[in-house]
Every structure is written in structure tokens, then in C-alpha cells.
Amino acid sequence: MTANAVLSPGPPRPDETQTGVSTMVRLIRESWAAVEPHSEEVGKFFYGMLFSLAPATRELFPVNMEVQRSRLLRALVHVIQMVDRPDDLLPFLHQLGRDHRKFGVVADHYEALGTALLAAVKKYAGDTWTDEVERAWAEAYTVMASAMTEAAAADEGPAWYNGEVVEHERLGWDVAVVRVRPEHPVPYQAGQYVSVEVPQRPRLWRYLTPANAPAEDGTLEFHIRKVDEGWVSRAIVGHARAGDQWRIGAPMGRLTVDRSSERDVLMVAGGTGLAPMRAIVEELAQYGKNPNVHLFYGGRTRDDLYDLENLQQVAMSNPWLTVTPVLDNDPGAVGAEQGTLADVVARHGTWAERDVMVSGSPSMIRATVSRMLVAGTPLERIQYDPFTLD
Secondary structure, eight states: OOHHHHHOOSOOOSSHHHHHHHHHHHHHHHHHHHHGGGHHHHHHHHHHHHHHHOGGGGGGSOSOOHHHHHHHHHHHHHHHHHTTOHHHHHHHHHHHHHHGGGGTOOTTHHHHHHHHHHHHHHHHHGGGOOHHHHHHHHHHHHHHHHHHHHHHHHOOSOSSEEEEEEEEEESSSSEEEEEEEESSOOOOOTTOBEEEEOTTSTTOOEEEOBSSOOOTTOOEEEEEEOOTTOHHHHHHHHHOOTTOEEEEOOOBOOOOOOTTSSSOEEEEEEGGGHHHHHHHHHHHTTSSOOOOEEEEEEESSGGGOTTHHHHHHHHHHOTTEEEEEEESSOTTOSSSEESOHHHHHHHTOOOTTSEEEEESOHHHHHHHHHHHHHHTOOGGGEEOOTTSOO
16 A cells, blocks of 8 residues: 555545555554553653664664653654544654654664564554464555655755854753854744754753744744753753754644634643644734633643743733633632642633644643533644653
8 A cells, every 4th residue: 555545645546545544444443452551661662662672873862761662652642643544644644754864864764663663563563463463564654754854855955954052041950042143044934843952961862942933043942841860851941051062853833823723722722732722822912802811821830831921911912812820729829710720721612613722742632622622622623742741
């Protein structure tokens, strides 16, 4: 089966190709349901097999593989969720292919990657693994690899951009704002994220979202919170300094506001998950007319809402923007709604007529999206990126 047969957009047709695609999707999802409880073991087995088949790939990855294993599983889950949504899946795979250039991944590596992936899934799929399931995974991986290698080969830009830290500002014990000026402007859009490598943690790339719209001088502003067991986030917050040299990978992500749409927008942001929303709001503020945007900005305590005053000032001069602060562990605070973001957003309605964007920790995204789906928000209206936090 070709990549076009699986991923070409257009209305479903009750023909043999569509029947084959539906069967492939069903087999992959059913077998993954058996594998997912063993996701940590799957990641370990996958990389052990990969490094055995292609020893040269080991030097492409950091010494500590814990974060890299979690990225593999997040990518797999995201692809599985979108495997029957080609209009979303194909751009994601193209971005992933361009992004992997920074590791030094080349076309020859993909055969070993595929062999290791199928071996890992087979090992933990148990009785659900059959010849038919194996063919389904092989076909799906062929589509993934083809899309990624084609995008990587077609990208004429650099594998990464070199940038210099020009400012490091601590906003508290666990949050810092870092501004980086690249040698050449990074061609990102407001709402997209990039991967970065910092000198304190070589080869341990981390995904960060610029909190500003593209600037004339190319400066990127990052908001970083220290994460428990987060090697990179702790190093950046505690030890990044002006003059540090960063590497910045290709832009990824599809969070955006369609100004030509007649639908208004709901934004739900937790903590430093505010970054893509802040960048989009900054960009929208350049225009006189925009869709109405309601931003729910949440944290545990008032101190977590580090950018609230700035957002409120933007809202004062832009009537299309409404900002609602939300606190889930600060009952004494004034001027904020109490509860989790998922609870508060659901209390305000189903939001069925709005385009929805959600950004924050993986657990916050899962809780919010689940509550909104139960409340009646259509899944196709909800946007979120899979790699917002390590």
C-alpha cells in the first residue's frame, strides 16, 4: 500500500482501498491497547534493539535516555490517534522528519528504526499479535518513514539555528524568562514550538514554545518552569547565562487562529503553557479586527500567573480579548475563579461553536480535553500539541 493510498485527503469512498485503511487502523489501535500498559518497557526495548542493529545511532542520543523514551511513546500515541485523520497526520510527520535532521538521522537509519519498532510492539502485544497485525504496523511505518524522509530531503533550511542568550530573568524560584537571538531568524509562526539544545545539557534536546510573535530582530522569548526530574528545565532556570550558545531546531506545531473564520476562539493555558497563547495574542493585537478570544489562564496559586498583569493590559486595549484567571489551590486570592482549568472551563459552557486551543502539562491537557468532549465540544474543534512539556 502506498503513502498516497493511506494519507491522501478527500471524502471516504466505500472501495477496497478505504476498507483496507479502516482495517489497518483498527488492527493498529487494538494491538496498541495491549501494548500501552507496558509503554516504559517498550521504549527501553526499542532503543536497545535500535542500538544493537545500528550501533552508530547511539551517539546521536543523550547519555540519559529517559526523556527520549517518553518522546518516542508520545509520538507513537499521537500518530495512532491521528492515523485516520490524514489532513492532520501528514503535516505532523513532515514536521517530525524535518525536526529529526538535528539528530543527524539519515534515510538509511529508518530501516533499523522500523525493525526495532515492530520488534518492540510485537514483544508486548501478546496474543493480539498476528501476521495481519504485523502487516498493518509495517504498512503504517512505511507511510510514516516515507513522509518523514521526503520532508527532510526537501527541506532546504539548516538542521538547526545557532542562537545566543541575550537575557536571563528569574521571575521566581522556579520560573525564568530567557531571550535568545539567533544568527538568522527562525521561520516560525506564533503558536509553534521549537526544540532547543543548551550547553548545560548536550544532546538532550527539549521542546520550548516562543512566547512572542516573530520579532524584527529574530529574538525568541522563552518562559521556562523547573519540572521535577526535568534535567533541561532545571539547568535553564538555574544556570543559563547571557552569552550561552543554543541550538534551535525546526519549528513545529499547528496551534493558530484563523482570522478569516467566523468562529470565535477559546484558549486554555496552564502555567508556562501560556507561551503559545501569548504569542498568538501578541500577533493578533497587530490587527484592528479579530475573532473574540476568551483566554482561561490557570495555575495552582496566584504566583503561578506570572504574566497576568501583562495580559490584562492587552485586554484593556483590545476588546476582542477576555482573560479569566483560574486558581486551583489559592482560595484567598481575589479576582480569580477557583478550581481546575478543566472544571472552570466546563462550568462556562460547551464551547461547541468555538475553535479551542489547549496548552499546558500533559495531565492538564488530558483532563481539559476529556471534560470538554464530555460536555459536547467537537473533537475536530480542539487543538493541542503533543510535545509541550518534557
